[in-house]
Each structure stands twice: as C-alpha cells, then as structure tokens.
Amino acid sequence: MSDRFSGKAWVYGDNVDTDVIIPARYLSTSDPAELAPHCMEDMDADFMKRMTPGDILVAGNNFGCGSSREHAPLAIKGAGVSCVIAVSFARIFFRNALNIGLPILECPEAPQGIKAGDRVEVDLAEGRIRNLDTGEEFSAKPFPPFLRDLVARGGLVPTVRARLEERRRKPS
Amino acid sequence: MGRTLAEALIASHTAEPVEPGSICRVRVDFAFANDITGAPAIAEFTRMGAEQVFDPSRCAIVPDHFTPNKDIASARQVQAARTFARNQGMLFWEVGRAGVEHAFLPEKGLILPGEVILGADSHTCTGGALGAFATGVGSTDLAAAWALGETWFRVPQTIRVEVEGTASPWVTGKDLVLSLIGSIGVEGARYAALEFGGEAIAALPMDDRFTVANMAVEAGAKAGLFVPDGRTLAYAGRRAARPFEPVFPDSDAAYSRTIRMDASTLEPVVALPHLPSNVKPASECGHLELDQVFIGSCTNGRLRDLELAAAILKGRTVHERVRLVVIPATAEVFAEALKRGYIETFLEAGAAISTPSCGPCLGGHYGILAPGERCLSTSNRNFVGRMGHTGSEVVLSSPLVAAASAVKGRVADPREFLARDEVPGGGESE
Numbered sequence: 001m002s003d004r005f006s007g008k009a010w011v012y013g014d015n016v017d018t019d020v021i022i023p024a025r026y027l028s029t030s031d032p033a034e035l036a037p038h039c040m041e042d043m044d045a046d047f048m049k050r051m052t053p054g055d056i057l058v059a060g061n062n063f064g065c066g067s068s069r070e071h072a073p074l075a076i077k078g079a080g081v082s083c084v085i086a087v088s089f090a091r092i093f094f095r096n097a098l099n100i101g102l103p104i105l106e107c108p109e110a111p112q113g114i115k116a117g118d119r120v121e122v123d124l125a126e127g128r129i130r131n132l133d134t135g136e137e138f139s140a141k142p143f144p145p146f147l148r149d150l151v152a153r154g155g156l157v158p159t160v161r162a163r164l165e166e167r168r169r170k171p172s
Numbered sequence: 173m174g175r176t177l178a179e180a181l182i183a184s185h186t187a188e189p190v191e192p193g194s195i196c197r198v199r200v201d202f203a204f205a206n207d208i209t210g211a212p213a214i215a216e217f218t219r220m221g222a223e224q225v226f227d228p229s230r231c232a233i234v235p236d237h238f239t240p241n242k243d244i245a246s247a248r249q250v251q252a253a254r255t256f257a258r259n260q261g262m263l264f265w266e267v268g269r270a271g272v273e274h275a276f277l278p279e280k281g282l283i284l285p286g287e288v289i290l291g292a293d294s295h296t297c298t299g300g301a302l303g304a305f306a307t308g309v310g311s312t313d314l315a316a317a318w319a320l321g322e323t324w325f326r327v328p329q330t331i332r333v334e335v336e337g338t339a340s341p342w343v344t345g346k347d348l349v350l351s352l353i354g355s356i357g358v359e360g361a362r363y364a365a366l367e368f369g370g371e372a373i374a375a376l377p378m379d380d381r382f383t384v385a386n387m388a389v390e391a392g393a394k395a396g397l398f399v400p401d402g403r404t405l406a407y408a409g410r411r412a413a414r415p416f417e418p419v420f421p422d423s424d425a426a427y428s429r430t431i432r433m434d435a436s437t438l439e440p441v442v443a444l445p446h447l448p449s450n451v452k453p454a455s456e457c458g459h460l461e462l463d464q465v466f467i468g469s470c471t472n473g474r475l476r477d478l479e480l481a482a483a484i485l486k487g488r489t490v491h492e493r494v495r496l497v498v499i500p501a502t503a504e505v506f507a508e509a510l511k512r513g514y515i516e517t518f519l520e521a522g523a524a525i526s527t528p529s530c531g532p533c534l535g536g537h538y539g540i541l542a543p544g545e546r547c548l549s550t551s552n553r554n555f556v557g558r559m560g561h562t563g564s565e566v567v568l569s570s571p572l573v574a575a576a577s578a579v580k581g582r583v584a585d586p587r588e589f590l591a592r593d594e595v596p597g598g599g600e601s602e
Contacts, residue, residue, distance in 0.1 A: 015358055015447065017553075019553070019556070019557060020555065020557065023557055024208075025536075027237075027238075028243065028246050028248075028249060029245060030212035030215070030311070042557040042562045043556070061359055062358065062359040062362060065358060065392065066294065066553060066555060067293075067534070068291075068292055068293050068310050069209065069310070070209070070310035070311045070312060073310075088359070088362065090362065091362065091363050091392070091394055092308055092309060095309060095310060095313055096309075096310035096313075099310060099313060100310075100312060144326075146195045146324070147195075157312065159316075160220040160315075160320060161219075161220050161221045164220065164221055164222055164320070165221070
C-alpha cells in the first residue's frame with residue numbers, strides 16, 4: 001500500500017450507516033470481490049457505475065455507524081476506494097478499517113473544503129489532505145502511537161501472528 | 173479520583189494503567205461470533221497462523237442471523253462455522269436449541285457480571301445489562317481474541333445516565349432508551365460508555381435492562397452498563413455457567429457528563445424513519461398506516477416483551493391490512509411463552525409465529541418489505557433499506573406500542589387499549 005495517492009472525491013453527509021455501505025442481503029459472503037459491486041448501493045446506486053479505482057470517500061460525522069459487519073470496509077476496499085476521510089467514524093468501523101488495512105483519516109475541516117468531483121491528494125504518513133482543484137490543504141488528526149504501529153505492521157493479522165510466534169518461543 | 177464501572181471492569185482485566193483515553197491490552201472472558209461474522213473471523217484466525225482458540229469453553233458461534241438457513245450461501249456459512257466450532261471443541265448450538273445471540277447467551281449464563289465480553293456483532297453491548305463490559309467488534313478483532321484471549325481497548329469516557337422518578341406502566345425500557353437517543357442523538361455517546369443509574373433504573377426488570385443496554389450502540393456508545401444489584405445477581409446466579417465476581421464503580425468516580433432524566437415525564441414513543449434518534453410520542457403518529465408489525469429481535473424478543481404484547485392482543489385481532497410477525501428470541505422464551513398461553517393468544521389474533529432468528533430485523537428473511545411498505549418493529553435500527561427495499565420504512569417502538577398498532581393498523585398508543593392496572597407488572601419473569 002502506497003502512502004500517497006490521489007483520486008476523485010465522492011462526498012456524503014453524516015451518519016452513513018453500514019446498511020447502506022453494504023446491505024445485509026449481500027452478507028452471505030465476505031469475499032471483497034463479491035461485496036464490491038454492491039458498495040454504497042442503497043445510498044447511491046450510481047456509485048459503482050461511475051467511480052474509478054483510487055477515488056476517495058469524504059463524509060461527515062459518524063461514518064460507518066450501525067452494524068459490526070467488517071463487510072463494510074471490505075466492500076469499500078474491494079471497490080478500489082483508496083481512502084475514507086470523515087469528520088468522525090463510528091468506533092467499530094474505525095477498528096475494522098485499521099484492522100483490514102483500509103486507510104481512513106479523521107479530519108473535521110476537509111469535508112467542508114471538498115465537493116463532489118474535486119481531485120484530492122492524500123499523504124497518509126503525514127496526514128495531509130490537499131484539494132488539487134482549490135489548492136486548499138487540511139491536516140488529519142494523528143492516531144495514537146499504538147494505532148500507528150498497528151497500521152505500520154499491516155493491520156491486525158500480522159500483529160497477532162507476531163504475538164503468537166513470540167508466545168511459541170517463550171511459553172508463559 | 174475513583175473509577176467508573178467501565179474503568180473498574182477494564183482495570184480488573186489489564187495490568188496497564190486505566191485512564192480515559194489510554195490504550196490497554198485487556199483479558200477477554202468470552203468471545204463469540206454469529207453465522208454472518210463467523211465466516212470471516214474463521215478465515216482471519218487461520219491467516220493469523222493460530223491453531224487453537226484460547227479456551228474452547230469461552231469461545232462460541234451462535235447461528236442466528238440467516239438461520240434456519242435461508243439459502244444455499246447461508247447454509248454454507250453455517251456449515252463452515254459448525255465445522256470450525258467442532259474442530260476447536262468450542263460452543264455451538266443448532267437451530268431449535270439456540271436463539272438470537274444477545275438474548276440467548278445471557279440466558280445460558282455465558283455473559284456474567286464483572287466480565288469482559290467481545291462479540292462480533294454491534295449489539296454485544298446488550299451484555300452491559302449484567303454489569304459486564306460487553307462490546308461489539310468486527311470479525312478480525314474477534315479472531316484475534318479467539319487466538320490470544322485478549323484484545324485492546326481505548327478506555328472510554330463514561331457518561332452517567334441518572335433516571336429518577338417512577339415511570340407509568342405503559343413506559344418500557346424501550347421508551348426510556350429511545351427517549352434518551354432522541355435527546356442525545358445517534359452519536360451522542362460515540363466512543364463513550366453509558367452507565368445507567370437512579371431509582372427508575374433500579375425498578376427496571378432484567379428484560380427491560382437488556383433492551384436499554386442493547387440500544388447503547390445506537391447512540392454510538394462502546395458499552396451500556398448497569399451496576400449489578402439484587403436483580404442482576406439473582407438472574408446471573410441462577411444461570412451462571414462459570415464462577416463470576418461482580419465489579420462496581422467507586423462512589424467518587426469521574427464522569428465526563430451526567431444526563432438526568434425524569435421517568436415520570438416519559439411516554440410511549442416511536443422512532444420514525446430513518447434514524448433511531450427521530451423520536452416522537454406514539455400518540456402523535458396515529459396518521460401512519462402500517463403494512464407489517466414485527467415483535468422480536470435481540471432488543472425486544474424476550475419473555476417480558478411477549479407478555480406485554482399478549483396483554484394487548486388477548487381477545488383482539490390484528491387489523492386485516494397488517495401482517496403481524498412474532499419471533500420469540502430464544503427456544504427457552506418460546507417454550508415459556510407457549511406454556512403461558514401467549515403463543516395461543518398471538519395465533520388467535522392472527523399473527524405469524526416464527527422460530528427464533530434475527531429474521532426480518534436486518535432484512536434477512538421472515539418478513540422482508542416491498543417498496544412503499546411501512547413496518548413497525550420492536551428491533552433497534554430503522555436505517556434506509558434495513559428490513560427490505562430502500563423504498564420501505566421502519567418505525568421502532570416497544571412491544572406495547574407494536575401490539576396496539578397491529579390491532580389498529582396504524583401507529584397507536586397502548587394507553588388506548590390497557591388501563592393502568594391492566595399492564596402486566598414488571599414481575600420477575602426471568
């Protein structure tokens with residue numbers, strides 16, 4: 001995963017819930033490739049028809065509220081979205097996104113300064129967001145060190161694998 | 173400064189300093205998934221290189237969402253869960269002996285006061301009714317807990333909800349929690365723990381407490397906690413599958429905020445589409461015609477809920493335009509409701525009864541909505557498309573409002589049907 005990318009912005013409001021990100025009727029699978037065609041379907045039926053891989057989701061407060069379904073960030077990642085920028089995230093979605101390696105940025109100002117279709121550049125490591133059409137720049141809230149490490153290790157799976165190996169070497 | 177219940181529960185499960193905002197590695201007492209979240213958890217568990225769950229008697233999969241299997245894909249998910257659970261020696265129950273996870277697991281004594289519980293389902297917060305730090309996570313977090321017997325938490329701030337006064341008999345736990353969410357909003361408690369207290373909370377039957385804790389996540393909360401009291405300990409003591417040690421908050425605990433509510437001013441309410449915070453008095457929504465009413469789910473599918481619905485439906489019939497779907501949340505609830513005559517009452521009123529399942533709550537099966545249809549539901553979410561077509565609507569309410577509305581064919585106030593002394597008391601049906 002590269003740390004810098006740019007894409008077209010898709011802008012949504014507050015409380016985008018997991019039921020509209022990926023409706024329950026598609027939860028008989030957790031394969032990102034099968035989930036992706038239905039990403040955002042119940043909120044914006046055109047999204048998958050018109051988005052191009054690398055595009056960026058921009059939203060208001062409480063993005064990903066509702067269910068614990070990891071299928072939500074999996075669908076977004078599977079669709080090729082490079083990053084989600086929101087004023088705030090619901091807590092389970094927040095954890096799920098970091099765990100599966102979907103880049104997310106919390107930024108109270110960016111959603112006001114980005115409109116649908118704007119080209120946006122993100123530097124994940126620096127937490128910098130730039131609207132290429134207006135030149136405006138925004139800073140994302142930095143993650144605590146524990147979460148930065150989790151992301152740097154590639155998510156939760158490699159982290160747990162390392163813990164298990166450590167335990168096998170010196171059983172408690 | 174003393175500790176809130178959330179802080180005390182986390183502190184009893186970690187060696188690290190516990191302060192709001194700090195991140196701790198926390199021991200987990202019980203970790204479970206359902207048929208939808210189980211499959212990805214199993215895949216991640218394998219990718220982690222894990223071979224054995226940390227303790228098979230503390231790890232479970234409850235098939236409840238798309239069960240009895242609604243189609244071949246769902247059957248395969250349950251099959252994968254069953255095979256994994258068998259190979260691991262962990263807990264798994266077949267249809268007919270199981271139920272909706274958040275009603276079923278407390279009933280089996282697998283969620284207990286003083287514990288830390290992780291579930292791959294957002295309504296895991298229901299376990300907070302027992303004074304457990306119970307919270308929902310995704311499948312990868314759950315897989316990590318199965319592998320390690322621990323997880324990480326950012327210690328939440330705690331919001332104390334103090335409910336004084338005496339509620340009228342038509343006001344249930346559902347009306348209380350919907351009124352709270354109506355006032356603080358769907359992110360009013362985001363990342364925070366809610367801790368409930370006060371005389372109206374002490375008076376709440378266990379089944380109503382489960383309803384309140386269940387909906388904590390609809391305000392964005394990480395947990396919805398009740399301080400263990402006599403009712404909690406009687407319920408847990410009778411059912412406990414393992415020894416437990418209740419944990420209590422300190423009297424000088426520091427809360428980020430205290431919300432005061434007066435139970436005597438509450439009335440039966442509904443949450444209109446499409447957010448649980450869109451709360452209005454039921455008495456003001458009589459213009460809303462209904463096509464379906466659903467009584468069930470992890471929010472309101474327990475014995476007390478069916479008792480209240482039966483009190484209204486006894487000797488009455490469901491409106492000819494309305495389909496009433498009743499789903500007891502667990503096999504035990506179903507059996508007891510049958511013994512007490514509630515099931516007969518529902519059948520005579522013209523209801524369809526289904527076997528325990530999440531059913532239509534999340535748009536799975538047993539009552540999916542067509543475009544233009546409106547359902548009054550005792551469940552917890554009324555998002556766009558939640559129970560079917562995106563052009564359908566879901567209104568949330570208590571079982572009393574739901575039963576009254578099923579009879580009237582439109583949103584109704586239970587006060588029109590039952591006099592004060594006709595509402596069954598909050599007896600210890602648990």
